[in-house]
Amino acid sequence: MNTLLKESAKLIKESNFTFAFTGAGISVESGIPPFRGEHGLWNKYNPQVLDLGYFLNNSAHCWTYIREIFYDFFADAKPNDAHRILAQMERNKLLNAVVTQNIDNLHYEAGSETVYEFHGNSKKLKCLKCGQVYDARDIDFENIPPKCVNDKDVLKPDFIFFGEGIPHDAYADSFAAAEKAEVCIIVGSTGEVTPASYVPRTAKQAGATIIEINPEETIFTSAITDIHLKGKATDVLNQLGELLF
Structure with a gap:
């Protein structure tokens, strides 16, 4: 070595x-934790919550788990x-x-x-309608799904979901x-x-x-x-x- x-x-x-x-x-x-493998997140959560098509039709449901995984669980990682x-x-x-x-x-x-x-990056959120980008630190995750101040559309974490390029x-x-x-x-x-x-x-x-x-x-x-x-x-x-x- x-x-x-x-x-x-x-x-x-x-x-x-x-x-x-x-x-x-x-x-x-x-x-x-990693997403895959023995101790991966997909052993605990359904990956469907990060499927773009499912998210667009079930954003409130998806955000319950997205908040838990990325903005509660990971928040203190250094x-x-x-x-x-x-x-x-x-x-x-x-x-x-x-x-x-x-x-x-x-x-x-x-x-x-x-x-x-x-x-992409979980510390940013993006409005899929107008493109406005938000810092996750400025979002009140007590109220989900978070929405754009411009057009009230649901915000999506600015990382790649299944079904995105x-x-x-x-x-x-x-x-x-x-x-x-x-x-x-x-x-x-x-x-x-x-x-x-x-x-x-x-x-x-x-x-x-x-x-x-x-x-x-x-x-x-x-x-x-x-x-x-x-x-x-x-x-x-x-x-x-x-x-x-």
């Missing part, structure tokens, strides 16, 4: 363009060391961008500035980063969700070295990973940070 850490640090220091690709695993240590190390890497010019599947805003809260949110800018920026990357650091993503999982695969095809940080092997490991740093995101990134800073 120590040799692999040193090799990874050397590759990152020598790279002209490095980006991190993060998934649910990086935020688990902040108290946010960035962990893994988020902070990536932010420090960016400040030290060792990381050019973060492409994240997560919607928890924790990369921004940790201090990262160049973040491409592939699936990926935001154009996030999609374009993510794949542009992958095309020019020399190093891609996968953190906490298993590679199960498409099209997001195509981002590191595109980086690999473009010639990037893939460093994977995950406690167990994933779909990525045998397919595209060059170096697997096996362990929790906070543990591995703290060790990597000691070699980088």
Whole structure:
């Protein structure tokens, strides 16, 4: 492991363009469970509440669960060391961008500035009628469903529901980063969700070295990973940070 850490640090220091690709695993240590897997949220909640068509016809019902999951349960989640190390890497010019599947805003809260949110951000709400965007901190979640002050239409969390496409800018920026990357650091993503999982695969095809940080092997490991740093995101990134800073 120590040799692999040193090799990874050397590759990152020598790279002209490095980006991190993060998934649910990086935020688990902040108290946010993944959606899938043994302890995933879909074992407790019906994913139908995040289906766009169902939401449009049953917004009050959906908002009962959306509030519980994203604005009660997740409200106190804070960035962990893994988020902070990536932010420090960016400040030290060792990381050019973060492409994240997560919607928890924790990369921004940790201090990262160049973040491409592939699936949107739960800290923002949007009126589907007029396009007005609201900060979730300004919303009274005691009264649901929340509504737009302009046209009284129901607000929707500004992250991707089932049945929606990926935001154009996030999609374009993510794949542009992958095309020019020399190093891609996968953190906490298993590679199960498409099209997001195509981002590191595109980086690999473009010639990037893939460093994977995950406690167990994933779909990525045998397919595209060059170096697997096996362990929790906070543990591995703290060790990597000691070699980088």
